[in-house]
Amino acid sequence: MILNVALAQIAPVWLNRAATLEKILVHVDQAAASGAGLVVFGEALLPGYPFWPELTDGARFESAEQKDWFAHYARHAVDLAAGHLDPLCQRAADLGIAVYLGLIERCAERGGFSLYATLVYITPQGLIASAHRKLVPTYEERLVWSPGDGHGLRVHDLGEFRVGGLNCWENWMPLPRAALYGQGENLHVAVWPGSQRNTEDITRFIARESRSFVVSVSGLLHRDGIPDDVPGADRIRSEADGWMADGGSCVAAPDGSWLLEPQVEQEGLWCVDLSIDAVARERQNFDPAGHYSRPDVTRLEVNRKRQKTVSFED
DSSP states (O other), rough: OEEEEEEEEOOOOOOOOHHHHHHHHHHHHHHHHTTTTTTETTTBTTTOOHHHHHTTTOTTTTTTHHHHHHHHHHHHHHHHHHTTTTHHHHHHHHTEEEEEEEEEEOOGGSSSSOOEEEEEEEETTEEEEEEEEEESSOGGGGTTHHHOOOOOOEEEEEEEEEEEEEEEEGOOOHHHHHHHHHTOOOEEEESSSOOOHHHHHHHHHHHHTTTSSSEEEEEEGGGGSSSSTTTTTHHHHHHHOSSSEEEEEEEEOOSEEEEEEEEEEEEEEEEEEEHHHHHHHHHHOOOOOTTTOOTTTOOOHHHHHHHSSOOOOO
């Protein structure tokens, strides 16, 4: 089987949910027109990555500026239960294309204003099959995002492929990777805010470790792309150095070779054909969850319950 995968490396209309979603829909249309069965977008693309804490003394307690940025961010975050992704789900169903999208999620069951970096998988039938909340926000992300849970550590059948995904530095975490390998993953999706320094080494490493295809997709943002209606836009621009996220989207084969080398400092839609036979060839001598594993010696337990503060018995 051949699966055509599209990598959509785009910049959001930063911190604007509605406008960014419209841009995403355009690229889903383009991916489907190119014959793709799966299109992937970068981490936190909808409505954008929180670049301001690093640039604006984000750890200052009781800062009015930080509160303003957070409130604006929360206003444009995605509430899945409220149907904010319904237009994208409908478009996926209409076109028969699967979608991986990184977004910022807020959830009424957790108070409605704590934010999660979530990777959503939408089936070709338009169903949200998983929403994986990033387990550990990285460094200054912890000033904005909340820690997730294991509920979204799931894989999905797409033809003969079994696809799973992780957010950014989660891809450095051996046990979440193993949780996906153990479910038969053979196409791994890694999403990033955008930086070649992140993608160029680990993409090929995971491919060699898992003997799977690895698709890394990043976002983009240049300081000149910060909209004027973002709170404190001038200050963020003045502290930023040109490209805040420069891309780096790429694809590695199961033997670790490049199918698409990292693409930087440009928006684009790149399509790559993946053959399931390439996975079978590399699994001949190493299959990390199969013949080259020892479950009688080492095993992994995974808690996939969605974490909640309270439970009720009526």
